[in-house]
Amino acid sequence: MPNERIAEVKRVYNPRPVSMFFEDFRPGDETGTGSVIVTKEEILSFARQFDPQPFHVDEEAARQSPYGGLIASGWHTAALCMRLIVALLGTGSGSLGSPGVDELRWLKPVRPGDELSVRVEVLEAIPSRSKPDRGLVKLRYTMRNQNGEDVMTMIALGLVLRRPEVEPT
């Protein structure tokens, strides 16, 4: 149902400014994002700007490549993953940014029309020893397509503020 899909994409792309803090990340927790459909135009546009390899920007060359057709830049896939994650966690969260990512793996090509969503597992939540107002969370992202195939995985690190203490009334 194309209309439902569009509604879904709009929903996840307009997150409320909810607040997620360090205490909200409990090791073992799992959740999922909304989904996004990747268009050919977006694949071409991203790749022309950032990753103009033939199998990302040239339909004919892509057909003749081992991929057999146009595929998204892995960095485009990673950026879409971030978009879904931001929508899930909210833009009013206690996020202080990320020191990095471990073991990013591109497992399957992402092709025009693919619908992608992300499973999020909390692996670790480590309070900072030097800065008591924050902690480090380690999350595993597993991005899947509409066929349930894993297309990308990564272990993302995030610095997150602790929930502010409320003054007793």
Add this chain to the structure above:
Amino acid sequence: MPNERIAEVKRVYNPRPVSMFFEDFRPGDETGTGSVIVTKEEILSFARQFDPQPFHVDEEAARQSPYGGLIASGWHTAALCMRLIVALLGTGSGSLGSPGVDELRWLKPVRPGDELSVRVEVLEAIPSRSKPDRGLVKLRYTMRNQNGEDVMTMIALGLVLRRPEVEPT
């Protein structure tokens, strides 16, 4: 010299279709890319599309954040790194794409006006045991700003074709 900078950016953004093959990656080799200047408009545009956290999309909120001003999404920085790498290695290369990245680290914020370039070191070049036409290369990318500060590092994996054998005449 703004004009020289623009010329430089144009140069690295219009790579010739040179061909790099597995044999061209020798462990210990080091080289560098051209550079690119990041504009505020690009930072905002990328982040609105993929990473709309306040310190990437809202100048006033960014000023009040721990970063003290607008900073680029780490995924934008990574995409710009890819752009410089593609320009260096050429679009006619033997690249078969990448299985992933290890230890991506965002070390310093990237801010509007920063000029970024990448050092590339070949760490390993491993011939494939199952597919004799290709090999895996492991490269360390170190992205620096105009002050010589490292802003991002990663270990990138790449699948690359071996140089085609020429028939003896």
